[in-house]
Amino acid sequence: MKYFDFHGEKISRLGFGLMRLPVINDDQSAVDYDKVEEMFLYAYENGINYFDSAFPYHNGFSEKTLGKILTNNHLHDKVNVATKLFTLGIKSPDFDPRKMLDEQLSRLQQDHIDFYLMHGLHGDQWEYLCEHFDIKNYLKDLKAQGVLRHLGFSFHDTYEKFVEIIDDFDEWEFAQIQYNYLDHEYQAGDKGLAYARSKGIPLNVMEPCKGGSLIFPNYPEVEEIKKKHGLENVSNAELAFSYVFDKPGFMVVLSGMNEMSQMKENIEIANKYDNNTLSPEADAAIDEIRYLLEHSENIPCTGCRYCTAGCPMQIQIPNAFSIYNEAQKFKNPAAQKRNYDRACANIADCIECGQCQNACPQHLEIPQLLKKVREYMEG
Numbered sequence: 001m002k003y004f005d006f007h008g009e010k011i012s013r014l015g016f017g018l019m020r021l022p023v024i025n026d027d028q029s030a031v032d033y034d035k036v037e038e039m040f041l042y043a044y045e046n047g048i049n050y051f052d053s054a055f056p057y058h059n060g061f062s063e064k065t066l067g068k069i070l071t072n073n074h075l076h077d078k079v080n081v082a083t084k085l086f087t088l089g090i091k092s093p094d095f096d097p098r099k100m101l102d103e104q105l106s107r108l109q110q111d112h113i114d115f116y117l118m119h120g121l122h123g124d125q126w127e128y129l130c131e132h133f134d135i136k137n138y139l140k141d142l143k144a145q146g147v148l149r150h151l152g153f154s155f156h157d158t159y160e161k162f163v164e165i166i167d168d169f170d171e172w173e174f175a176q177i178q179y180n181y182l183d184h185e186y187q188a189g190d191k192g193l194a195y196a197r198s199k200g201i202p203l204n205v206m207e208p209c210k211g212g213s214l215i216f217p218n219y220p221e222v223e224e225i226k227k228k229h230g231l232e233n234v235s236n237a238e239l240a241f242s243y244v245f246d247k248p249g250f251m252v253v254l255s256g257m258n259e260m261s262q263m264k265e266n267i268e269i270a271n272k273y274d275n276n277t278l279s280p281e282a283d284a285a286i287d288e289i290r291y292l293l294e295h296s297e298n299i300p301c302t303g304c305r306y307c308t309a310g311c312p313m314q315i316q317i318p319n320a321f322s323i324y325n326e327a328q329k330f331k332n333p334a335a336q337k338r339n340y341d342r343a344c345a346n347i348a349d350c351i352e353c354g355q356c357q358n359a360c361p362q363h364l365e366i367p368q369l370l371k372k373v374r375e376y377m378e379g
């Protein structure tokens with residue numbers, strides 16, 4: 001495993017994102033403990049020491065599972081635990097951030113958090129936190145007490161907003177952005193990476209494979225491009241990760257792995273690549289794949305599921321988008337018909353209330369897109 005030197009601490013360049021863990025019977029709360037523990041221990045034994053959770057992941061069971069694994073295996077203090085203050089969950093000025101933190105510490109079964117992030121900042125959330133909760137002093141105090149070791153934020157907004165938030169608080173030590181070869185100019189993007197570097201703030205990467213979208217299990221045009229550049233034996237995951245590992249300024253590349261084969265492949269890739277290791281052939285192939293993708297129709301949903309919690313009709317929005325994207329990519333809706341019938345039986349019940357749209361960090365126009373999905377899938 002390769003490591004990033006974070007003020008003298010060795011942080012693994014590959015991090016285990018705990019938001020898409022294996023579950024039982026499709027129940028997001030029923031995390032499959034045995035499978036996760038097996039993956040966790042494999043990760044740990046192979047040098048991964050950064051584990052990224054958040055208050056709402058798996059309805060709290062991501063943090064709980066992590067805490068249980070750490071306790072059962074005596075690994076508290078041997079790894080870095082990252083989790084987040086769930087800013088989207090704050091519904092009123094009566095909210096008590098300390099209460100949420102105490103709950104997180106209890107779920108994690110430890111007395112401190114190594115990397116604590118303000119979760120998914122966008123819009124005026126940072127201003128709201130400052131105004132209503134005196135968040136800067138709150139965070140500084142907890143850092144002084146050793147409860148929060150390092151302070152950062154994850155981010156989903158424009159480059160300008162990114163700069164504004166970075167400049168507003170001297171205590172930021174790291175941040176986390178969505179970044180991959182398709183999104184390198186999206187949100188904070190390359191410019192945000194350069195700006196953070198100029199301030200000495202390393203960034204973590206979310207969605208290096210765009211929520212799995214860049215894996216293309218069966219995309220003949222992508223395979224053709226790779227072949228043309230002599231890369232037929234390089235997997236699509238490897239291509240996507242190598243692009244991100246190549247960029248100086250990134251600390252941890254997070255991957256939301258949900259099966260052991262993925263974990264093994266990603267660790268092999270992480271062992272192979274570092275800053276400035278992307279070959280000219282891979283660079284050229286990525287340019288061409290990017291062109292191909294940018295010219296095909298696709299709904300850029302990352303599968304984060306922030307939209308589903310408040311949907312009064314319990315529509316499985318990310319499932320609908322993912323099925324549509326698969327069908328659209330191959331121009332073959334019939335091949336996805338069974339999946340569509342199973343996951344989208346109530347899609348027509350959408351009352352266009354807009355709740356989902358407000359929660360979506362990708363700013364997708366969800367009710368309109370759901371109509372488009374129906375038209376395409378139902379003919």
Ligand code: SF4
Pocket residue numbers: 310311312313314315317349350351352353354355356357366367
């Ligand atoms: S707009 Fe439709 S999909 Fe979105 S929350 Fe409302 S009912 Fe659910």
Ligand code: SF4
Pocket residue numbers: 300301302303304305306307308317318321359360361362363364366
């Ligand atoms: S529609 Fe938006 S909020 Fe919902 S899963 Fe996709 S990206 Fe996340």
